[in-house]
Amino acid sequence: MVALGGNAIKRPEERGTAEEQFRNVRETCKQLLEIIRRGYRVLITHGNGPQAGNLLIQQEEARRIVPPQPLDVVGAMTQGQIGYMLQQTLKNYLRAAGLEVPVITVLTQVLVSREDPAFRDPSKPIGPFYTEEEAERLRREKGYVIKKVEPSGERPYRRVVPSPDPIAIVERDAIRRMVEEGVIVIAAGGGGVPVVKEEDGSLKGVEAVIDKDLAGERLAEVVGADIFLNLTDVEKVKLNYGRPNERPIDRMTVEEAKRYLKEGHFLPGSMAPKVIACIRFLEWGGKRAIITSLEKAIEGLEGKTGTQIIG
Amino acid sequence: MVALGGNAIKRPEERGTAEEQFRNVRETCKQLLEIIRRGYRVLITHGNGPQAGNLLIQQEEARRIVPPQPLDVVGAMTQGQIGYMLQQTLKNYLRAAGLEVPVITVLTQVLVSREDPAFRDPSKPIGPFYTEEEAERLRREKGYVIKKVEPSGERPYRRVVPSPDPIAIVERDAIRRMVEEGVIVIAAGGGGVPVVKEEDGSLKGVEAVIDKDLAGERLAEVVGADIFLNLTDVEKVKLNYGRPNERPIDRMTVEEAKRYLKEGHFLPGSMAPKVIACIRFLEWGGKRAIITSLEKAIEGLEGKTGTQIIG
Numbered sequence: 001m002v003a004l005g006g007n008a009i010k011r012p013e014e015r016g017t018a019e020e021q022f023r024n025v026r027e028t029c030k031q032l033l034e035i036i037r038r039g040y041r042v043l044i045t046h047g048n049g050p051q052a053g054n055l056l057i058q059q060e061e062a063r064r065i066v067p068p069q070p071l072d073v074v075g076a077m078t079q080g081q082i083g084y085m086l087q088q089t090l091k092n093y094l095r096a097a098g099l100e101v102p103v104i105t106v107l108t109q110v111l112v113s114r115e116d117p118a119f120r121d122p123s124k125p126i127g128p129f130y131t132e133e134e135a136e137r138l139r140r141e142k143g144y145v146i147k148k149v150e151p152s153g154e155r156p157y158r159r160v161v162p163s164p165d166p167i168a169i170v171e172r173d174a175i176r177r178m179v180e181e182g183v184i185v186i187a188a189g190g191g192g193v194p195v196v197k198e199e200d201g202s203l204k205g206v207e208a209v210i211d212k213d214l215a216g217e218r219l220a221e222v223v224g225a226d227i228f229l230n231l232t233d234v235e236k237v238k239l240n241y242g243r244p245n246e247r248p249i250d251r252m253t254v255e256e257a258k259r260y261l262k263e264g265h266f267l268p269g270s271m272a273p274k275v276i277a278c279i280r281f282l283e284w285g286g287k288r289a290i291i292t293s294l295e296k297a298i299e300g301l302e303g304k305t306g307t308q309i310i311g
Numbered sequence: 312m313v314a315l316g317g318n319a320i321k322r323p324e325e326r327g328t329a330e331e332q333f334r335n336v337r338e339t340c341k342q343l344l345e346i347i348r349r350g351y352r353v354l355i356t357h358g359n360g361p362q363a364g365n366l367l368i369q370q371e372e373a374r375r376i377v378p379p380q381p382l383d384v385v386g387a388m389t390q391g392q393i394g395y396m397l398q399q400t401l402k403n404y405l406r407a408a409g410l411e412v413p414v415i416t417v418l419t420q421v422l423v424s425r426e427d428p429a430f431r432d433p434s435k436p437i438g439p440f441y442t443e444e445e446a447e448r449l450r451r452e453k454g455y456v457i458k459k460v461e462p463s464g465e466r467p468y469r470r471v472v473p474s475p476d477p478i479a480i481v482e483r484d485a486i487r488r489m490v491e492e493g494v495i496v497i498a499a500g501g502g503g504v505p506v507v508k509e510e511d512g513s514l515k516g517v518e519a520v521i522d523k524d525l526a527g528e529r530l531a532e533v534v535g536a537d538i539f540l541n542l543t544d545v546e547k548v549k550l551n552y553g554r555p556n557e558r559p560i561d562r563m564t565v566e567e568a569k570r571y572l573k574e575g576h577f578l579p580g581s582m583a584p585k586v587i588a589c590i591r592f593l594e595w596g597g598k599r600a601i602i603t604s605l606e607k608a609i610e611g612l613e614g615k616t617g618t619q620i621i622g
Contacts, residue, residue: 015377015378016377016378017378018378018380018381018384054377054378055369055388057373057376057377058366058369058370058372058373058377059369060373061369061372061373061376061377062368062369062371062372062373065368065372066326066327066365066368066369066372067326067327067328067329067365069329069392070329072395073329073392073395073396076391076392076394076395076396077366077388077389077391077392078388078391079391079395080387080388080389080390080391080392080394080418081380081384081387081388081391083387083391083418084383084384084387084390084418084420084504084516085384085387087418087420088420088504088506088514088515088516091481091514092513092514095512095513096511096512096513102482102484102485104417104418104482104485105417105418106415106416106417106418107391107394107395107398107415107416107417107418109395109398109399170402171413171415173413174413174415174489174494177489177492177494178485178488178489181488183485183488193395193399195399200407201406201407202403202406202407203399203402203403204399205395205399
């Protein structure tokens with residue numbers, strides 16, 4: 001199970017043209033090809049923060065002409081967008097390497113609970129930054145929860161949405177079958193489209209964003225993955241992150257990971273959910289979880305670098 | 312093989328809010344459920360014109376802040392968007408009816424030829440309408456082909472793109488396997504993402520739009536479909552369309568369909584590609600093709616209405 005971080009598709013300093021994104025995706029797919037060449041069967045998930053952010057800005061700018069779509073639909077759109085770029089590029093690399101493996105993107109819904117405490121405390125900032133007046137208008141007109149996320153500046157406000165915990169992958173049966181048949185599947189992009197179960201049992205999208213590492217962990221369970229490879233922008237997880245006594249972690253057990261987490265070593269919304277996802281994976285029965293940078297993917301897999309987490 | 316027309320998701324008089332689209336999708340899925348209940352195994356494709364149009368307008372409005380994505384990426388985004396709405400809603404109806412069948416959307420690329428004459432004569436209008444000045448600027452800055460599509464008015468210009476003929480479904484193996492396993496697959500939405508083969512054999516997206524009925528026909532071949540059900544906004548195809556001697560066609564052979572086509576009875580870009588898709592399907596080996604309205608889907612399938620086309 002490979003979870004790709006945001007920088008695998010769009011780097012922070014870039015605006016997000018298709019050329020830039022395809023260039024990053026090529027770098028990412030070179031790493032994925034190397035993993036596949038070593039005989040690993042991979043299932044892939046990815047983030048969508050920058051793409052969803054850009055789409056929300058576009059929707060906002062055209063608001064008077066075209067009705068904006070809700071977050072569940074926006075999430076589905078970015079699954080199509082990023083899935084396409086990864087699917088096409090990875091398939092090209094595989095073919096060039098003489099490997100005729102199908103690669104497909106499966107639009108994925110992820111079940112969350114209406115009772116999830118996240119719905120009472122929206123905390124995940126998304127989309128454009130607003131002035132105080134814009135923030136007021138959106139609170140009034142759309143019922144958005146808007147918080148001041150920057151201490152100062154012209155536009156310090158941003159919409160925050162719930163980030164509920166993923167319970168199950170809705171399309172699990174089809175994904176499992178595909179993976180068993182040797183298909184490389186890209187699924188649950190951006191954490192998947194969050195859906196809740198209605199009283200009659202039907203599913204309905206909600207205005208929320210699921211953490212992609214936690215959704216990726218659920219996906220790992222679906223296919224019975226042995227390894228959970230979490231590719232991000234740092235080579236190793238750090239203890240005392242951001243403090244003078246910061247130091248990298250080469251290896252930690254689930255028990256150690258839990259303790260560090262409780263001690264507040266990892267940034268919420270950033271490294272913390274990655275570590276939580278790894279803990280869950282190992283407690284569920286996974287063999288090994290790795291957090292490392294995209295560039296170090298192979299060395300991480302081979303146990304030579306990255307933060308190795310074991311049961 | 313069921314091909315859903317644009318009105319299955321967004322009606323012309325609507326602006327395209329998510330509520331409106333989900334409401335239409337529910338009507339559509341009621342029909343699909345009835346088809347499935349009768350024991351048919353279905354593979355689904357759909358149009359994306361209104362959704363792609365709205366997204367292109369949003370991109371245009373935010374052009375100064377966020378880089379617009381090219382048409383291949385826009386197509387992939389609408390596959391995610393519409394696939395999600397159909398997949399969720401159809402699954403809800405199936406579950407309520409006690410049918411536990413997986414429903415998935417597969418992001419689909421469709422191969423076209425660089426040598427396709429359509430690339431020398433772009434003819435498919437897409438996206439927003441422009442003033443003469445805007446048209447000039449976009450010709451100069453982006454190299455768009457822009458034509459006057461309305462005889463008069465403030466904004467008579469529109470971008471036109473090639474509509475090349477679909478050659479093959481790139482994800483055919485995975486789609487075929489899924490369908491064989493009884494999964495209901497939604498694929499090649501909006502005609503699929505058009506890709507061409509580069510000299511080194513790799514695939515690359517192009518700025519074009521593939522007709523969804525012609526792409527749907529290729530999809531029908533992939534799974535060896537018996538019936539090609541083309542659901543649109545009219546109950547029957549018309550002879551002498553738009554003329555005083557207009558009359559509905561109940562039944563036509565491939566030979567008759569070809570003759571009518573040659574005689575110009577069908578509107579290019581509208582009914583003509585639907586009839587061509589049906590002809591291709593029957594010549595490839597399909598048993599029966601039907602063109603009818605969404606509301607008459609069941610009666611059409613049962614041969615009671617619609618235009619029935621046979622070998």
